[in-house]
Amino acid sequence: MKFCSACGQGVELKIPPGDHLPRHVCTQCGEIHYFNPKVIAGCIPEWEDGRILMCKRNIEPRLGKWTFPAGFLELNETSGQGAAREAKEESQAEVEITGLLSVINVPYVSQIYVVHRARLLRPEFGPTNESAEVRLMREDEIPWDEIAFPTIFHSLKFFFADRAQGIQGFHELDLTKRLLRPE
Amino acid sequence: MKFCSACGQGVELKIPPGDHLPRHVCTQCGEIHYFNPKVIAGCIPEWEDGRILMCKRNIEPRLGKWTFPAGFLELNETSGQGAAREAKEESQAEVEITGLLSVINVPYVSQIYVVHRARLLRPEFGPTNESAEVRLMREDEIPWDEIAFPTIFHSLKFFFADRAQGIQGFHELDLTKRLLRPE
Ligand SMILES: [Zn+2]
Numbered sequence: 001m002k003f004c005s006a007c008g009q010g011v012e013l014k015i016p017p018g019d020h021l022p023r024h025v026c027t028q029c030g031e032i033h034y035f036n037p038k039v040i041a042g043c044i045p046e047w048e049d050g051r052i053l054m055c056k057r058n059i060e061p062r063l064g065k066w067t068f069p070a071g072f073l074e075l076n077e078t079s080g081q082g083a084a085r086e087a088k089e090e091s092q093a094e095v096e097i098t099g100l101l102s103v104i105n106v107p108y109v110s111q112i113y114v115v116h117r118a119r120l121l122r123p124e125f126g127p128t129n130e131s132a133e134v135r136l137m138r139e140d141e142i143p144w145d146e147i148a149f150p151t152i153f154h155s156l157k158f159f160f161a162d163r164a165q166g167i168q169g170f171h172e173l174d175l176t177k178r179l180l181r182p183e
Numbered sequence: 184m185k186f187c188s189a190c191g192q193g194v195e196l197k198i199p200p201g202d203h204l205p206r207h208v209c210t211q212c213g214e215i216h217y218f219n220p221k222v223i224a225g226c227i228p229e230w231e232d233g234r235i236l237m238c239k240r241n242i243e244p245r246l247g248k249w250t251f252p253a254g255f256l257e258l259n260e261t262s263g264q265g266a267a268r269e270a271k272e273e274s275q276a277e278v279e280i281t282g283l284l285s286v287i288n289v290p291y292v293s294q295i296y297v298v299h300r301a302r303l304l305r306p307e308f309g310p311t312n313e314s315a316e317v318r319l320m321r322e323d324e325i326p327w328d329e330i331a332f333p334t335i336f337h338s339l340k341f342f343f344a345d346r347a348q349g350i351q352g353f354h355e356l357d358l359t360k361r362l363l364r365p366e
């Protein structure tokens with residue numbers, strides 16, 4: 001940020017009175033501009049035969065890598081609504097959100113993932129601007145070496161581990177190191 | 184937003200190609216500006232005798248009402264780190280985050296609360312700019328009619344209900360109606 005979004009004049013970095021961090025403060029109107037982490041809402045849509053819906057990314061970053069539907073939460077949305085919207089946008093799929101699976105902090109990119117379990121309502125889906133390919137996959141078909149992000153990798157592992165135990169657990173995780181291939 | 188924070192020229196609301204919502208787009212440099220929900224990180228600090236740390240708000244909104252420590256997550260923080268920082272800022276208390284208690288969507292204000300359980304490390308705390316009064320309270324001392332926000336009310340209810348059962352559950356909730364006195 002170089003200019004004030006309220007008045008168009010220049011901003012400077014300084015710590016406002018009573019604050020503890022430098023903020024972008026307008027030199028003209030005094031407005032303080034804050035930047036905060038973003039929420040990524042996602043879901044793992046499961047079809048009735050146990051396969052889950054995966055998307056091959058058609059956009060950067062991680063073009064060509066695999067993910068389940070997930071994207072930035074919009075204003076005035078719940079994380080479940082955002083996750084269902086992303087499923088529609090990225091895979092043309094209609095889903096019903098059934099519960100929360102994982103909350104994963106990714107402080108090095110100032111993101112927090114909120115990932116839901118979901119039911120794929122109909123076996124209808126297909127490629128979109130964001131996804132070059134959309135497929136239902138059995139657990140043994142998941143391309144573990146070609147997963148787009150560690151948050152996606154770990155959420156999938158949580159999902160399948162829970163399912164193997166017949167439970168619907170909730171999982172929290174902080175990813176503090178930038179690793180593309182999780183250990 | 185009236186002006187582009189990158190170049191200082193005017194912005195207009197329009198739907199960018201491939202997007203589905205109107206965004207603030209710069210008429211000069213073309214930059215697209217996004218606004219997203221904010222994360223509120225909080226914790227319920229418990230002292231070893233079972234009392235929890237509550238703060239009487241010294242600032243608007245809800246001046247004079249009671250809350251546990253909670254505030255906007257900052258860039259490059261995990262929700263646990265943010266919750267511990269807020270505890271320090273609002274109550275002078277040192278806490279250890281012990282787990283996630285609740286995730287509460289509040290779409291009508293574009294917020295998502297991420298509330299943790301915490302252990303108060305020492306019985307040392309006190310008033311701050313943000314809190315006129317800070318007190319350890321037993322469950323039967325909680326001023327249920329004077330709680331600052333529904334998210335705080337519900338998280339406290341989850342906390343005490345779990346404790347009565349001897350469990351540490353995880354709770355998700357979507358608050359879709361603006362109610363100051365939850366039913
Ligand atoms: Zn200004």
Ligand SMILES: [Zn+2]
Pocket residue numbers: 187188189190191192209210211212213214
């Ligand atoms: Zn511009």
